[in-house]
Amino acid sequence: MSRIDDQLAFLTEADKLKSILRVTTLCDASRRENSGEHSWHIALYAMVMAEHARNPVNIDRVIKMLLIHDIVEIDAGDTPIHGDHDAAAIEIVEKAAADRLFGLLPDDQASTFRALWDEFEAAETDDAIFAKSIDRVQPLIANLETGGGTWRQYNVTADQLQSRVGVKVEKGAPAIWTALRGRIDAWFTQHTG
Amino acid sequence: MSRIDDQLAFLTEADKLKSILRVTTLCDASRRENSGEHSWHIALYAMVMAEHARNPVNIDRVIKMLLIHDIVEIDAGDTPIHGDHDAAAIEIVEKAAADRLFGLLPDDQASTFRALWDEFEAAETDDAIFAKSIDRVQPLIANLETGGGTWRQYNVTADQLQSRVGVKVEKGAPAIWTALRGRIDAWFTQHTG
Numbered sequence: 365m366s367r368i369d370d371q372l373a374f375l376t377e378a379d380k381l382k383s384i385l386r387v388t389t390l391c392d393a394s395r396r397e398n399s400g401e402h403s404w405h406i407a408l409y410a411m412v413m414a415e416h417a418r419n420p421v422n423i424d425r426v427i428k429m430l431l432i433h434d435i436v437e438i439d440a441g442d443t444p445i446h447g448d449h450d451a452a453a454i455e456i457v458e459k460a461a462a463d464r465l466f467g468l469l470p471d472d473q474a475s476t477f478r479a480l481w482d483e484f485e486a487a488e489t490d491d492a493i494f495a496k497s498i499d500r501v502q503p504l505i506a507n508l509e510t511g512g513g514t515w516r517q518y519n520v521t522a523d524q525l526q527s528r529v530g531v532k533v534e535k536g537a538p539a540i541w542t543a544l545r546g547r548i549d550a551w552f553t554q555h556t557g
Numbered sequence: 558m559s560r561i562d563d564q565l566a567f568l569t570e571a572d573k574l575k576s577i578l579r580v581t582t583l584c585d586a587s588r589r590e591n592s593g594e595h596s597w598h599i600a601l602y603a604m605v606m607a608e609h610a611r612n613p614v615n616i617d618r619v620i621k622m623l624l625i626h627d628i629v630e631i632d633a634g635d636t637p638i639h640g641d642h643d644a645a646a647i648e649i650v651e652k653a654a655a656d657r658l659f660g661l662l663p664d665d666q667a668s669t670f671r672a673l674w675d676e677f678e679a680a681e682t683d684d685a686i687f688a689k690s691i692d693r694v695q696p697l698i699a700n701l702e703t704g705g706g707t708w709r710q711y712n713v714t715a716d717q718l719q720s721r722v723g724v725k726v727e728k729g730a731p732a733i734w735t736a737l738r739g740r741i742d743a744w745f746t747q748h749t750g
Contacts, residue, residue, distance in 0.1 A: 366736065368609070368732060368733060368736040369736065371605050371606060372698065372736070374605065375598075375601065375602055375605060375606075375695075375698070376584055376698060376702060378598065378601060379583055379584040379585075379598065379699075379702075380584075380585075381597075382583055382590070382594045382598075383583065383585070383587065390572055390575055390576065391569055391572040391573075392572075392573075392576070394576065397575070398594065400593075400594035400597050400598065401574075401575045401591065401593035401594040401597060403597045404574075404593050404594060404596045404597035404600070404624065405568075405571065405572065405575075405593065407597070407600065407620075407624055408568065408571060408624050408625070409568055411621055411624060411625075412564050412567065412568060412662070412666065413564060413568075416561070424617035424620075427600075427617075427620060427621070427624075428604055428620070431597065431600055431601050431604060431620075432601070432604075469605070473605065502568075505565065505568070505569060506572075509569060509572075539561060540561060543559065543561040543562065543565070
């Protein structure tokens with residue numbers, strides 16, 4: 365196989381991300397969102413919202429990180445943030461998926477892409493912390509736009525939202541959390557006890 | 558409205574791109590592709606294929622260009638490359654769409670995004686020429702993966718493919734066209750007179 369053939373094999377396999385369904389719906393509630401279009405949307409979010417990062421980020425790296433962050437779901441599936449899950453078990457499955465999927469690329473690109481994915485997962489660098497916060501903001505907007513969305517489905521409380529979503533958004537993009545706080549508080553006041 | 562409110566209004570409106578259907582299907586032919594997931598896929602294509610650009614490109618600009626290149630379709634719809642269409646009429650509708658959609662952003666970002674979209678449309682800079690070529694490669698792969706895809710639907714001939722797709726791919730990424738030539742020629746030899 366030539367180098368281009370390897371690259372095309374990866375890109376054709378990546379097409380399957382469009383068939384991985386998330387629990388979140390589109391903002392018009394017409395259907396569940398897939399992880400391919402979600403990846404586009406959060407890359408666009410990052411491009412628009414870069415100025416709100418808590419610490420300065422390299423937005424070009426953040427965008428690339430977000431473009432590949434969910435590719436492991438082709439083998440591992442999506443893990444809903446508000447569902448119950450075994451984090452250690454998921455980590456094993458996702459690492460195997462990263463081995464196989466990024467391994468389709470030529471060696472130099474496999475290493476580069478894998479390092480970027482590992483950095484996102486570790487959530488320690490400023491770029492990764494901002495990327496993670498953006499990944500949490502977009503479904504939150506979908507929930508606000510659809511009258512509660514997955515918050516209803518999983519009976520999420522205001523405390524759970526704060527601990528699973530709020531903390532991560534505040535860590536990477538505090539101004540966005542502040543801007544959304546009014547709408548979020550209003551929803552939870554109205555819908556939960 | 559605050560700056561963040563304007564940015565969120567744009568990002569929420571952009572969600573509608575996930576409901577704009579293209580004529581191309583996914584690589585497993587299970588359904589038609591939408592322009593949101595298409596935008597993700599070609600940004601990933603560009604990230605992987607940057608080294609094959611005919612002239613050196615700023616890949617970070619190319620990726621941003623591809624992330625926003627189809628947003629006008631929210632108002633203007635998708636124009637199939639192999640269909641008949643009035644290019645001048647489409648241009649008017651797409652420019653009005655760009656005015657409205659990028660106009661949702663704060664003024665500075667509206668100008669930046671619009672300039673990037675105008676550059677893509679003009680297809681004169683090395684970045685835009687490469688972006689356009691990548692935008693042509695991805696559906697071509699979907700057609701090859703699905704036994705002809707839209708080539709069957711529109712009775713495309715080898716000459717039409719060369720003039721509408723091949724010329725643009727060769728202009729921006731000649732090595733990719735060369736790599737695909739064998740599979741393309743084999744399909745057209747087998748399926749057309």
